[in-house]
């Protein structure tokens with residue numbers, strides 16, 4: 001006698017694959033957005049022209065380079081824990097510097113509002129760049 005006689009019924013077979021696929025997907029919980037390619041990470045810019053200029057000259061080099069230790073632009077997963085401590089604390093770290101992060105991110109014309117907009121841009125997925 002088969003172990004699961006009812007499952008051996010031919011009528012169930014077309015259902016087996018979709019059901020298994022669904023179980024496999026559901027087991028992983030909410031899907032994390034796939035990490036953008038290095039080309040995308042290197043290419044994204046803030047929509048605002050002035051911020052884009054600041055970003056390109058001051059933040060881009062480190063924050064698009066995986067080996068720099070900096071959280072990567074357009075990879076929200078790398079920012080989640082940092083932003084969890086609240087924007088004021090993150091701003092303080094940017095202004096004062098933090099380990100390999102130079103004070104002010106080497107931007108001498110940046111206001112706190114600029115930093116906040118840059119942080120929101122850098123921590124957003126590429127499609128949602130403000």
Ligand code: HEC
Nearest residue numbers: 058059062068069070082090093098099100101105107118
């Ligand atoms: C010389 C390289 C370098 C430059 C230039 C740089 N960063 Fe960073 N940044 C880092 C590194 C490295 C870290 C990670 C520091 C750590 O957590 O030890 C970091 C971390 C950060 C963080 C997270 C701070 C926190 O509280 O966790 C923010 C926000 C940030 N950078 C914003 C910027 C902005 C905005 C600019 C441009 C104005 C900039 N960075 C320019 C290297 C750089």
